[in-house]
Amino acid sequence: MTNRVNGVKESILEAAREAFSSKSYGDVSMEDIAKIANVKKPLIYYYFPSKSELFKAAWDEAFHKLEDKVFGVSENDGKYVKKAKSLLRSYIDFLRNERQSLRLIEREKNRFYSEKGSSWEHIKKEYDGFVNRVADVLSSEVDSNSSEYARAVADIVGSSALLPDGQMSPDTVELIIIKSLAK
């Protein structure tokens, strides 16, 4: 149902995020999104120029939420170990509360490595930047190749978002990560 607090554009974005997180790009039609947002299809084109731009907007939003959550908490203070653990906790927290967004990110993050066209460069750079920031935090306390390690850790948590609901609890993920870091 069209939200009253948010504007119409926001409702559409929200609908897009919902749709793209449960099916992949090619399986989602503009009709689908319109139906979820309780809006007619041409209205989407009033706010967004094309399907791919709408997709990018939805992705961007989900991604920035993740980024805010992760770095909002962990970048303040403290020893490295503490930092790393709090970063991972933020990630796990995000998994708990924003499963939909994380699913979208995980499912589609490979798209911009295969998709060509310079308009994807921006989004790709952002994602790489995120990984690097995670790397910076983790590298100081982990022996192995840091950026690869960071990507792996991000992936470990993220991958659980791809599972059907209720098949792996966030607690299990947490356990595994903490074990990984505990030495």
Next chain:
Amino acid sequence: MTNRVNGVKESILEAAREAFSSKSYGDVSMEDIAKIANVKKPLIYYYFPSKSELFKAAWDEAFHKLEDKVFGVSENDGKYVKKAKSLLRSYIDFLRNERQSLRLIEREKNRFYSEKGSSWEHIKKEYDGFVNRVADVLSSEVDSNSSEYARAVADIVGSSALLPDGQMSPDTVELIIIKSLAK
């Protein structure tokens, strides 16, 4: 190019696996597959009744390769710890050599939880069976909830297959898993 050692049907399957592992179901067209297999589109329908059946066949093949690899090695003998480690090593080995197949499995395994129709039941059961067998091997030496843990471990390794090539080495994955199991 159409393979001479394999028959035409095999070439098509191979092409399908390649296509479906780099893009997701809705983004792959029968034309794409035909082009990769160096064959005209209607020929695909001579060997496979529909796109979804072709997809299932490709998935099945990739999945059985994984299953063979993993259980072929680890089910022979030995102590639990040894068993579990060899199982994971098989998995990692598979990741090393059959990145394409694993990518297909990881990217699309959620499909049959959302897709309806009884013809998906079979493939779903097989996947669940696989997870359970992994659980059986791992549960004997791990404290936490075993089946969830098994799924998580399978996922940890599998998820790396979703990364673009060369961004996380199998060694990194191995390191993480061994660390997880080492206690």
Next chain:
DNA sequence: TCTGACTTTGACCTGTAAGTCAAAAAAATG
């Protein structure tokens, strides 16, 4: 070489999804 089974394809049909557009409805402005 003729015949019949198998394999391959060009041409076509059909449905559906992306995207357009002119006009209607609603809101804002004077």
Next chain:
DNA sequence: CATTTTTTTGACTTACAGGTCAAAGTCAGA
């Protein structure tokens, strides 16, 4: 109110993908 601007939609075009089919090519055996 009247008019202008913004928002919304029904009806349409266009392109392309899944799927069909009849006919053409290939090849083995009688």
